[in-house]
Amino acid sequence: MKKLVLALTALAAFTGSASAADLAARPYTKAPAPIAPAYNWTGFYIFGGAGGGLWDADTNTVTNPGGVAISRDQRMGGDGWFGTVGAGYDWQFNGSWVAGIFADGQFGSLRGSLTEIVGGFEGREKLRTSYAAGVRLGYLVAPNVFSYVNGGYSGSEWSGVGFSTLAAGGGPTLFTSPSFHRNGWFVGGGVENSLNIFGIAAPGWFMKTEYRAAYYDRVTLPETVVATGLPTGFSDTFKPLVQTVSTSLVYRFNWSGPVVAKY
Numbered sequence: 001m002k003k004l005v006l007a008l009t010a011l012a013a014f015t016g017s018a019s020a021a022d023l024a025a026r027p028y029t030k031a032p033a034p035i036a037p038a039y040n041w042t043g044f045y046i047f048g049g050a051g052g053g054l055w056d057a058d059t060n061t062v063t064n065p066g067g068v069a070i071s072r073d074q075r076m077g078g079d080g081w082f083g084t085v086g087a088g089y090d091w092q093f094n095g096s097w098v099a100g101i102f103a104d105g106q107f108g109s110l111r112g113s114l115t116e117i118v119g120g121f122e123g124r125e126k127l128r129t130s131y132a133a134g135v136r137l138g139y140l141v142a143p144n145v146f147s148y149v150n151g152g153y154s155g156s157e158w159s160g161v162g163f164s165t166l167a168a169g170g171g172p173t174l175f176t177s178p179s180f181h182r183n184g185w186f187v188g189g190g191v192e193n194s195l196n197i198f199g200i201a202a203p204g205w206f207m208k209t210e211y212r213a214a215y216y217d218r219v220t221l222p223e224t225v226v227a228t229g230l231p232t233g234f235s236d237t238f239k240p241l242v243q244t245v246s247t248s249l250v251y252r253f254n255w256s257g258p259v260v261a262k263y
Helices: 002-022
Strands: 043-059 061-063 074-093 097-116 121-142 145-158 161-165 175-177 180-194 205-216 219-225 231-252
Touching: 043 097, 043 205, 074 121, 074 231, 097 145, 097 231, 121 175, 121 180, 121 205, 121 231, 145 205, 145 231, 175 231, 180 219, 180 231
Parallel strands: none
Antiparallel strands: 043 074, 043 231, 061 231, 074 097, 097 121, 121 145, 121 161, 145 180, 161 175, 175 219, 180 205, 205 231, 219 231
16 A cells, blocks of 8 residues: 555656646746837927127119119128027927927127218118017927928118218218118028936926028118208118027926836
């Protein structure tokens, strides 16, 4: 009886070992890939910055009254620096596309020369302020980098000009033309990116760099003699193009940041 029990025990042990050996190896399961960061670009933002620019203007001299041109267009110009502030709202759609509306103003001094061609007189013309309202459309080249084009309406305020003779090396102001306002349109483009770089966390803060070209209508500026207040009988026409490059800090109020990666 004792021998029978030992034999059955040995058989059971052998059978269990064989069954364990026949079991398939546990399959290897790879961890799921992390979820890619997703950013929300929809919402309001404000910005402020600075930049540099230049203006070019086609100008000639015409009779006043009558407006008969007595010289051909000459190209005048100026340059300088400015500050800018603005605000806008963006909508993100179809994953990586962003469209928006915005308004801004530029304040500074882009100064240059304006010549009264017939008499050989020269004065200083200055772009004081400009402002714009428009739309922009672009694509997220990375989740936190936005490349865009923009366009819309632009207005501008220019100084008056005091003319003096070139032959006298400047001298006193002999006649003037008035300050004026011009409307026009602009086109441009730029890149905006999050400041969460180099290990620095700056939720909601961005930087954008933008180029803009603004085209304004021609204006006719009558000349007035300083000593008498009477018209000189001539006017100067002025048709400016203004080009600027600016860099601004942007704050987005609803910036949610990236979704935390999960495994």
